[in-house]
Amino acid sequence: MTHHTAFTPITATDSTSEALAALTTASSDPLPRLIHLFDTLRPKRASDRAEAQKRWQRLLHLLEVPCYYDGLRSALLALFAQRRQYRFYTESGLLPNTGFFSELRRKLSHRLLPELVDPNDLRDCIRLIFHRPSDAIWMKNIPLADQIAFWRLLTPLSPRILGQIAVSARVLSQRICAMGLEPELLRVVPTLRDTEHSPFLSLINEMTEFLARLGDEEQPVSEVDKRHLLVFTDQCHAMVRQAHRQATATAGTSMSLSFQLTRLEQHLKRLELMIEVLAVTVETLPEEEVVVRWSTFMADVCQQELERNSLRRHCADLLGRVSLLVTENAARTGEHYIADNRQQWWAILRAAAGAGLLIALLALLKIIGSTLHLPVLSQGLLNGLIYGGGFILVHLLHFTIATKQPAMTAAAIAGTISQSSGRLREQGRLVELMVATARSQFAAIMGNVSVAFPLALLVGTLSLVSGHNPVSPEKARILLEEVQPFSTLSLAYAAIAGVWLFVTGLVSGYVDNLSAYGQVGPRIAGLGWLCRLAGERRAEWIGDYVSSNAGGLVGNLFFGMMLGLTPAVGGMLGLPLDIRHVAFSSANIGYALVALEFSVNLKLGALAVLGVALIGLVNLMVSFTLALLVAMRSRGARFRSALTLLPLLRQRLFSSPRDFFLPVDPLQEAPRSS
Structure with a gap:
């Protein structure tokens, strides 16, 4: 054993030394x-990383004593020799074929009533050794190098261990082949229906031959055979990736398909580890390489077994996969909301201006609706229908509401981060993308507000001149008070609206995915009565339109209903729940100013303008942050990695503040895109 670090003297009463003795x-x-x-x-607190590492290294230090080393090695070899091992290799940490919810029920039941253990099974022995649920936490804190130093106790590998791994590899290859022929997978990757070219069938044939020749002295397997076998596992991985792409692009996904793909990936990775371990018998390798392969394998399997009943990991793995496929729809949409040049910036501004026109009219319609004095829930439903109908009209006319952009653009940014495997290796490109996103958001907000506010002034003035102004002075004062940033909860209400904006992005992505998975477009085009009524060509157009816009239409209706019902639910429950939306707030100020004939206290008016600006900032920041968090986590990237961009963004803001708001000079666009 090698000496890892300096240690304090260990007394004879040390509990670890007594256990080794x-x-x-x-x-x-x-x-x-x-x-x-x-x-x-085991440390007193599982989260105490330093204590866990200290105790583990104390063990490694004690193992430098020959009698302790030999005693622990003999005990481990005896444990492996006396127990059945194949379930440990083929089941620990791998999803079963029961499905997501069946596995969730199993985990819940075993958390309430511990499952029975068989001391003759190595898998159950691992659970007896690590018998506390928190063991997975502190074991994960042990560096791999220190785990390797421990598992070298079992090297060189005994024939029994290698034999059990060989049996397990055969079982896994058979399961992988069966999963590769599942109807759900064949639906999204039709080429797999050609069994002659299926890598899953080729894998099991190659594995059978590899294991048959593993102990054959006349025709032994070679390192070339191992590499050839790994080629087939790579091809299987490629099919899984293709299934992900197909499900994202056109076919759609489901919880069942996501479960199957996750399970298939787990089995392929486990099989590759087994192949590397089995190959030590046919490769000329340094002893340290053998130790590393075995230790990596054991560390992975043990960690998976310790997290066997983890509800958090079970939900995170599968829901992360589903959220990845769902947010991919938002990422593709988000690319259209990011202006890379002047032409696109002005296009966003014009589309937002069109939406501002409708928002001014919707705000007036909502004010008129409030004069009906309906019951709380009925008023909430009416407001929700006004909002939702208006948002759907905005979508149909291809206009843009500024606050709906962040949930889409965040997914597009996270998609760029995922191309670097969660590591920000292209920080310059990401900074440029975020600057372009900020510039696009500013154009959308300016388009909404610059039209909604003056149009509200114009409509309010015309109503006042005609003698039918729907906004009374009392209502006008309420509208001005509602946006005060410091004396009311307007910013908290803006955050609630930001949450609903984020949820709307998920709903839109989910509906788009559901539409693709259920093949809604072709099925609508195939309706007999529709073909007879509108003709086959128009029926096909209707099907394509519904399939392409289902998420947008449902998402807009959902967002509108949430904006309308949130205050109603708050009123019924006696909770301070409401929403503030920047574009509607700016229109409300316009109507209020006209109703008060512009006789407004200067301080009140200035704070109202500041409140609208802060409401817009909170709307955008909350929805963007939540969307970016979910999109990054679904791609396996840590949110804190995005924080490393803040110094670069701050530097860019101080050096070129104009780039965050206005279109870039054409002379500056070429160098940045190169």
Whole structure:
């Protein structure tokens, strides 16, 4: 054993040394003594990384004593020799074929009532040794190098261990082949229906031949055979990636398909680890390489087993996969909301101006609706229908509402980050993308507000001149008070609206995915009565339109209903729930100013303008942050990695503040795109 770090002197009463000393005595069953040993290694708090590492390194230090080393090695070899191993290799940490919700029920039931264990099974022995639910936490904090130093105790690998791994590899290859022929997978990758070219069938044939020749002295397997076998696992991985792309692009996904693809990936990765371990018998490798392969394999399998009943990981793995496929729809849409040049910036501004026109009219319609004095829930439903109908009209006319952009653009930015495997290796490109996003958001807000506010002034003035002004002075004062940033909860209400904006992005992506998965477009085009009524060509056009816009239409209706119903629910429950939306707030100020004949206290008016600006900022920041968080986590990237861009963004803001708001000079566009 190698010396890892400096240690304090260890006394004879040290619990770990006592446990190791107990392993040097002869005993028929080493399991109880191994349980006691790991009890001494367990830190008081599982989250205490430093204490966990200190205790583990103390163990490694003690193993430099020959009798302790030999005693622990003999105990581990005896444990493996006396137990069945194949379930440990083929089931630990791997999803079963029962499905997501069946597995969720199993985990819940085992959290309430611990499952029975079989001491003759190695998998159950691992659970007896690590018998606390928190063991997975502190074991994960042990560096891989230190785990390798421990698992070298079992090298060189005994024939029994290698034989059990060989049996397990055969079982896994058979399961992988069966999963590769599942109807759900064949639906999204039709080329797999040609069984002659299926990599899953080729894999099992190659694995059977590899294992048959593994112990053959006349025709032994070689390193070339191992590499050839790994080629087939790579091809299987490629099919899984293709299934993800197809599900994202056209076919759609489901919880069942996501479960199957996740399970298939897990089995392929486990099989590759087994192949690397089995190859030590046919490759000329340095001893350290053998130790690394075995230790990596054991560390992975043990960690997976310790998290076997983790509800958090189970939900995170599968829901992360579903959210990835759902947010991909938002990412493709978000690319249209990011202006890379002057032409696109002005296009966003014009589309937002069109939406501002409708928003001014919708705000007036909502004010008129409030004069009906309906019951709370009925008023909420009416407001929701006004909002939702207006948003759908905005969508149909291809206009843009500024606050709906962040949920889409955040997914597009996260998609760029995922191309670097979650690492921000192209920081310059990401900074440029975020600057372009900020510029596009500013254009959308300016388009909404610059039309909604003056149009509200104009409509209010015309109504006042005609003698039918729907906004009374009392209502006008309420509208001005509602946007005060410091004396009311307007910013908190703006955050609630931001949350609904974020949820709307998920709803739109989910509906788009559901439409693709259910093949809604072709099925609508195939309706007999529709073909007879509108003709086949128009029926096909209707099907394509519904398929392409289902998410947008449902998402807009959902967002409108949430804006209308949130205050109603708050009123019924006696909770301070309401919403503030920047474009509607700016229109409301316009109507209020006209109703008060512009006789407004200067301080009140200035704070109202500031409140609208802050409401817009909160709307955007909340929805963008939540969308970016979910999109990054679904791609396996940590949100904190995006924080490393803040210094670069701050530097860019101080050096070129204009780029965050206005279109870039054409002379500056070429160098940045190169």
